[in-house]
Amino acid sequence: MYDEAFWQLLTTLVGSSTINIDRPRGTAHPRYPDVIYPLDYGYLSGTTSGDGDGIDAWLGSQPERRINAILITVDLTKRDSEIKLLIGCTSQEQQTILAFHNRSANQSAILVERPARI
Template identity: 55%
Template structure:
C-alpha cells in the first residue's frame, strides 16, 4: 500500500467535505499580535477538529485550483502543542513563505510537499 497516496486522498476528502472559512485574510494583522501580518489567506476547515479543538488550519494560496499542495506540521513550545496546516493552492514560493512563518519565535515547522501524481 502506498501510504503517501492514502494520506493525500484523506486530506482531499477532508477538504472536499468541509467549508473553507478564511477568518484572517492576507495582509491583515493577527487579532492578539498586531505586529504579525498574515502573508496569505488563513483560516480553517469548518466542522473539523484540530489539536487546539478548533478547525483544521488552512493557508490559501494563489493557484486557481484549490487542492492541497502541501501540509506543514508545527510544534509550538509556548502553547505546548502540535498541529497541521493544510496548504491549499499554494505555489512553491508561497509554501516557503508559510514555512518561514511557522519557524519563528517558539514555533518549529516542517513542510511536506505533495508530489505530482
C-alpha cells in the same frame, strides 16, 4: 501506497468542507499586532484539530483548490503541535508560509510536500 491514501483522505476532507478565512492576507494577528498574515489563513468548518478548533488551512493564489503540502508545527508557547493544510499554494507561497511559522525561537515547522504523482 500509504502516501496515496493519506493525500486522498485529506483531499476528500477539504472537498467536503467549507474553508473559512478568518485571517485574510495582510491582516494582523488578533493578539500580536506586529504579526501580519502573508496569505489567507483560516480553517475547515466542521472539522476538529488537536486544539479543539477546526483544521487550519492556508489558501494560496492558485485557482485549483488542491492540497499542495502540509506543515507540521510545534509551538512551545502554546505547548502544542498541529498540522496545517496548504491549499492552492505555489512553491514560493509554501516557502513564505514555512518562514512565517519559523519566525520565532518558540515555534518551528517542517513542510511536507505532496508528491507530484498523487
